[in-house]
Amino acid sequence: MVRDEKSGASFMTPLVTIQNLDKAFPGVQALRKAHFELLPGEVHALMGENGAGKSTLMKILAGIYRKDSGGIRIRGVPVDVATPRAAQELGISIIHQELNLMNDLTAAQNIFIGREPKRALGLLLDEEALNRAAAEIFERMHLKIDPRVEVGKLTVAKQQMVEIAKALSFRSQVLIMDEPTAALNNAEIAELFAIIRKLRAKGVGIVYISHKMDELKEISDRITVMRDGETVGTVPTASTSVDAIISMMVGRSLTETKTEVPDLSSHDIVLEVRNLHRHNVIRDVSFKLRKGEILGFAGLMGAGRTEVARAIFGADPLDGGEIIVRGKHVTISSPQDAVRLGIGYLSEDRKRFGLATGMDVASNIVMPCLSRFLAIGIFLKGRAIRETARSYIKQLRIKTPSDTQEARLLSGGNQQKVVIAKWLARDCEILFFDEPTRGIDVGAKNEIYKLLNALAAQGRAIVMISSELPEILRMSHRIAVMCEGRLTGELPAEGATQEAIMRLATQRHSLTADTLTMATREPTT
Amino acid sequence: QDTYIPLISKGFQHQFWQAVKAGAEQAAKDYNVRITFEGPDSETMVDKQIDMLSAALAKNPKAIGFAALDSQAAIPLLRKAQAAKIPVVAFDSGVDSDIPVTTATTNNLAAAALAADKMAEMIGGEGDVALVVHDQTSRTGIDRRDGFVNRIKEKYPKINIVSVQYGSGDHLKSTEITKSILQANPRLKGIFGANEGSAIGVVNGAKEMNRKIVIIGYDSGKQQKQAIQEGIMAGAITQNPLGIGYKTVEAAVKALKGEKLEKVIDTGFFYYDKSNMSDPKITAVLYD
């Protein structure tokens, strides 16, 4: 640091220089002569379609994958980043796209794994110092997380914040963030950006991967675009436009249009829930859903939207409430019941709840509707399965070498598309999409929007849960807003604004017993 | 010159079978033949023994020694041996068939009955006794249990058998079993341990509980001999394992020479205690 301030020359030496990097996976050339450069004190966005090779490039830099060929230099010095530990020692830390946490350990233990403070001659762990240090980091991030809570018990959003806290705790010179905001709401994103700006001011170089265009405009200094494992080019953010970047990414330009809200008042009500209740997470939720409607569910992290969807879908038990499907009262005690009634649920955590990651793409796509592909109710119709799978691979442009590729080997966004294909194949009449575009590139996002519209036009009823307000505003016919397990309001799509939604999303009812303890639980005691 | 005779026994890790093996090896040396000695891990593994017999037959043996875990199960293979003109010598316990040219065996029933007599004598013909047996289903386990139990029932109406438990011949397990039996029966007068591991377990258990009871053991081994010396164990039945092994090989050699053999070679059993332990006739059949 001191040296950096003294000599302006060394200040301009790039922190990271990557040249001609190649990396092949079985069946995929993930990187071809990729190059990349990161300066101190810049936020460098890395963009590209799903499967472009962004994560792979960064994982090589972070010592997780070995490169096939090519060179990496840190401050001009050629290095070999063989292990994550080596990367840490070179001052590189990474926030992974997928959560990488030890669910049975506490938040503090996760953050400091491998770097635990010791006492008694280094023999025993100093748990107090550990919790204190974690609490400090959380405080800096304005986060209300108890350092002693088991990470597995946190919501995805909070887990993501723990990951960010962990990366920050290294105080690295190079910080890689692979889609850090995919699970975060606006307030948290703002918090994160404040932190990023502080780090930038201190001369830290930040690689920022995201599919959210508006974020990039706001936070990044330069943008590098990748396509099919190659670096297309690097441009300063200030002198470029979103459209220009998109055409660099996909090789063509895309147009966004606001969905026309059709008149649905004459349509049948296909789903109605009344007074849904589930201990502490869902409180008295009632809403109606019409044929052909897209109902947007907005809210802050932990508002209970996922819980509502899961409860209706039968994934979690309910404590009370009625569910009426197509005018009939029904009891849904398992996802099987729900699927039988024509209800589908696309989960927000594809790795844990969406995919059989060890199985091939085709098997995953036909999983909910396997009974359609059986001869005499027993034998699989292999060819029909593959044809169906291929048609969805084509329709959704899933990037995979074949339908027999294991799902875990696809890039994050393409995995998400497989999950969508699953529910399309099942042909459900009522669909819950929980964060359907999380981690998906703009091109694919547009396709999914088109798809949602097409599904609605076909007469399907859709609940779209999303934490991205522009998406909610753009797609919904009607907007429901949740806060603390309650439905705090419904807005018609016309005239709805981000401000109106946020007002409802923060309309806290009262400080009930459990929220009180949550809010006042001091991190350090 | 290479006369090969495989012996398939019921076990191999137990000291009793090791002694049988030693006897067989002695005979092999004396008669200049080659033997191998094999047995399954436990006396329940009937099919494993059959596989061993099958592999032994594949080695083109001149004769075979066989201690059947279940004689019926082995009959198809024994027929095969017969067809190939390979004489079979049964040892330890008989094979219910006329295929074996002879059987070198101990009468376990009679031996255990002798143990019962000794027990009755020492506890004064009345009171509670118990048995710690190694196995519930194997021939030796059943014979020793039944030999003892039946003799008590027939001859000593005032003796009450309060418990029969099985410890797989595992020293530790038998120790724990003995302790439970002693705990449950404060007036217990004696325990019969039906093989080496069981007998040692009974000795350990009684020692740990600090209880003076009459212990009758079976087979020998260093610890059992020592317990008898020290007076903790009253006495024990010993078979003649070295003799069984020796006679088996000897009979096989004789059969190969075409000599006529008796249908049964009784290798005998003995009761030994402090008084006759140093008798050369006894020391000859004991092993460490």
Add this chain to the structure above:
Amino acid sequence: MTTIAEQDARTTIKAVIFSQGAWQKVLAFASLIALMVVFSIASENFLQRDNLIGILQATAVNGVLAVAATFVIITGGIDLSVGTLMTFCAVIAGVVLTYWGLPMPVGIIAAIAAGAFCGSISGVLIAKMRIPPFIATLGMMMLLKGLALVISGTRPIYFNDTPGFPMISQESVIGAIFPFLPVPNGVLILFLVAIASSLVLTHTALGRYTFALGSNEEAVRLSGVNTDFWKIIVYSVSGGICGIAGLIIASRLNSAQPALGQGYELDAIAAVVIGGTSLSGGRGTILGTIIGALIISVLTNGLRILSVAQEWQTVVTGAIIILAVYADILRRKS
């Protein structure tokens, strides 16, 4: 000059030979073949017809048990009760045939049904009561071990009154047709069970769900599949196959030996894993399992044929099991 069609054909053949898939399949046999080569060099007695048939016959029971275990292991579970369940089913057959004197088909059906029933109990314990498979089947192992003794009255039950019974595994239908190939029926049954199971795993809904359960059970449940039901079915099928193993062993010994069975589960699981099925679930093949079972049998037989001292046999077997799995891991990597 060659025609294009010819060139095409050549490329295809080359592609087939050098394709990963084909090599993988050949290499899977590598450990087995290596073992056989070593033993045939070391002893002339090894490669004799009768001994090879003996090896096959020795594989029959463990092979069938291993097939049963394969189903469960692919779901990510484990079954420690296969050995004692086999015994239990053999005893059931004994009770039905010998004690009750019913005709043979009834005994066969009873044994298989008993197996499927006990399997379904394990399945319910695991799927409905959420008891970890290791514990549920450990408990079942002990329970069945005890029950086999109770039902049989701690005595072997002989099948002398059912003259056809030894036929199930001892006689040779194949040998009757091809006299030079007296492969006992037990081996035939093993192969039939293996083929049927392989078919079930690769070509039926049950098979698909078996793999899916092992891959990500929660995702499958959220796809609207009744995972509990399918899990119970998998354990039942596995139990039914154990019933078949019970019949083979009872027929081979012409008796139901009630104390036998414990310890057999380890051999079966070893065969499954040597065969490349992952204990964490989601992947596995029956062919692999059969190769695994053969490796164990060849090893046991070969060491016996070489008259290796018994304690060393144990040492070598332990080492080879580790090596075989390691070889498989290396093969997959490359």
Add this chain to the structure above:
Amino acid sequence: MTTIAEQDARTTIKAVIFSQGAWQKVLAFASLIALMVVFSIASENFLQRDNLIGILQATAVNGVLAVAATFVIITGGIDLSVGTLMTFCAVIAGVVLTYWGLPMPVGIIAAIAAGAFCGSISGVLIAKMRIPPFIATLGMMMLLKGLALVISGTRPIYFNDTPGFPMISQESVIGAIFPFLPVPNGVLILFLVAIASSLVLTHTALGRYTFALGSNEEAVRLSGVNTDFWKIIVYSVSGGICGIAGLIIASRLNSAQPALGQGYELDAIAAVVIGGTSLSGGRGTILGTIIGALIISVLTNGLRILSVAQEWQTVVTGAIIILAVYADILRRKS
């Protein structure tokens, strides 16, 4: 009227008593206490001091093995070799003390070192060669079983020349101080091992990594921790503890019995799981393991005291193992 301070104190006490944590801890004992109540009603001989001490003594070997297994199971692995490793270590002690005639401390160190060494081999097989723990330790189980026989010459080794040896597990240091409490040293060792292990698991880096490995090994690796190294250490520690178990059993029997040991692993694992440690790793406690081991001992002892027929003992034990784990699952749910 009460002061605010008094009210506060009351609330705190109430909070402590009714807090989940406290109840959970009491309820963990529920199965154990229920069993003990049943047996004391059924037999007056059960609840006597000597019998209770006997139960503790019977727990010593299995308890120590279960503690060893706990480490491995928390990492998400499994160790089938604990039983035969124990035997192997006992034989090593026998060789060092009786065959070589070295002084007792050398024998003790040799046994524990042998255990740690063999454990580290399992660790290398699993961590470096990526052999699944089930297979690596199954192989080691057989290997060690064979080696114990080879080294001892298939004969028990007696410790008659080392007069202090029986003291390790039989005599009672506590009894010498408190004559009414003649708890044998073996039990004392069990508790010392348990306390030390508990400390290691909760307060040292090794413990932290043990849990972390079982929770998400990949995440730990990506955090820059040398997961292979720590896994090897965990298996070594577990092996060393098996060495201690070897000393306890050898001292109790005053001999190293080379044929013993197989089957002990299942009891040990059962104790661990009954004690609430998850077989999928990441969670577990030594206290739970000790309770689990006690449940098994109480059950075995009680059934024997009641002279329940052996076959029924097995049935009941199997059923109770399942029930105990189920009770634990229900407790956690509520």
